[in-house]
Amino acid sequence: MSTAPAQAVTWTPQDYKSDYKPIWCPGCGDYSVLSSVTKAFAALQLKPEDTVVVSGIGCSSRIPAYTSCYGFHGVHGRSLVAGTGLKIARPELTVVVAGGDGDGYSIGGNHFLHACRRNVDITYIVMDNHVYGMTKGQPSPTTEPDWVSKLSPGGTGVRTFHPLVIALAAGANFVARAFAGDPNGTAEMIAEAIRTPGFSFIEILSPCVTFRPEQREWKKVVHPASVQWTDDPARAARRVMTDDGFNVGVLYKGIRPPYQPPVGKARKRVADLEKEFAI
Template identity: 50%
Template sequence: MSSEVRFTDFKSDKQPTWCPGCGDFGTMNGMMKALANTGNHPDETFIVAGIGCSGKIGTYMHSYALHGVHGRALPVGTGVKLANPDLEVMVAGGDGDGYSIGAGHFVHAVRRNVDMTYVVMDNRIYGLTKGQFSPTSREDFETSTSPDGTMMAPVNPLALALAAGATFIAQSFSSDALRHAEIIEEAIEHDGFGFVNVYSPCVTFNDVDTYDYFRDSLVDLQEEGHDPTDDDAAKEIILDADREYQGVIYQDEDSVPYSERHGLDENMANVPDGAPDGAMDLVREFY
């Protein structure tokens, strides 16, 4: 079946309402291509979407999906994947969803290393609420709620992931369609939590972190010959505040995903018709 799947099979017939030129179009196309290229099927794929412009992605893609509560997409994805390890689980959200309201979940999802992919559409702005600063906005970024700049250092999501013990850290640019899809593909194939921060520009409310800005400043790590298994090199890249990088920055080749550590390989959707065999032993324990 998988050989017949084309990336358009992951597209729903609902037309996106994103602004023309929004980075999320490219981000989504890459996700669909990567899912198809890695042999997944819409009926065996589960997309969890957060809240915000990015959260609409579940509607525009075709698969099993849940569009949940703001910031809680990762816990939902965790539950889905542990309950049915056969499903391909992809969680998608924005920088507000992942690094602000859901920051606590991000850290712990990284630690757990559940075998799923986390795509963050990072536009460094709150778009759906019409332009307030986000956790990744620059310190001097002026918005309706930061007239003099945020006066705070932006969150470095890659460093956050690194500090939490991530086994796969990558970054891509939604406009570089080929590389973006390749990077998502590598995240899908990673045994564990595949984290990709995607630069996904907001053309309406962010006139600083634009397509031109990323095009001019991005360094492609593949071209640089970066070795993602080199811890020290990865740390240097992640902590380098002067440049923007694209590529797989860090990968632990010995990563053992949560399900494997806990011996979870059954589909929990299979529920017996009555109490499970051996349930009476539970009563005997209380004698």
């Protein structure tokens, strides 16, 4: 006869995985991120039916269907706004938006800015591999300017985008950098991001072993941040603009209240609305 452990849990990380198997290349960092997401959900004991994973288009955007939660796999670049609409309409749900660097920083760049400033209580995870993987290896906004591809034979010559600084400038309430190869650390960070009210942004370095095989070496260069997070965005920005790009940890946590207009509390009956038209 078995007995339940003292700290019984209802949901294990496995419970958040669907039976649909990922199509990601073996070795892809996104597998680790999926595992971190499920661990984070288990750590928070989120009910799968009250949790929604929303994404756009790209390798990493396939993630919703790999979870047992509700999922929304929308169109390229629009995950943040679909997630925003959902969360405002259904504030009691936990909404996690996930995607890649092309989806979030290029085609969806405008939404990224406005999601940061709007500060709806959602968590945004970007699996950044500095490349468009699903279309076979074109440069993204975070690709180094000298990286050569078929589409950019001599390199793009265009400087990279700095998502963390932009998130700070645009008003995100929680900003962190994680590394896919550290799934437990990443899981903790995701859980903390979900717990933190407002818009939480985690940039996860997630290697693409097919088009950026050199990113397998990331694990040798990433290192934990040597200092704690700050609540001063200027200090956070200075820190992240001068680091080596492989500093992993929570960078910034603010206390801005989330944007959540009241919903579900009627003050009038529908029929009362037409009084203003009556002659």
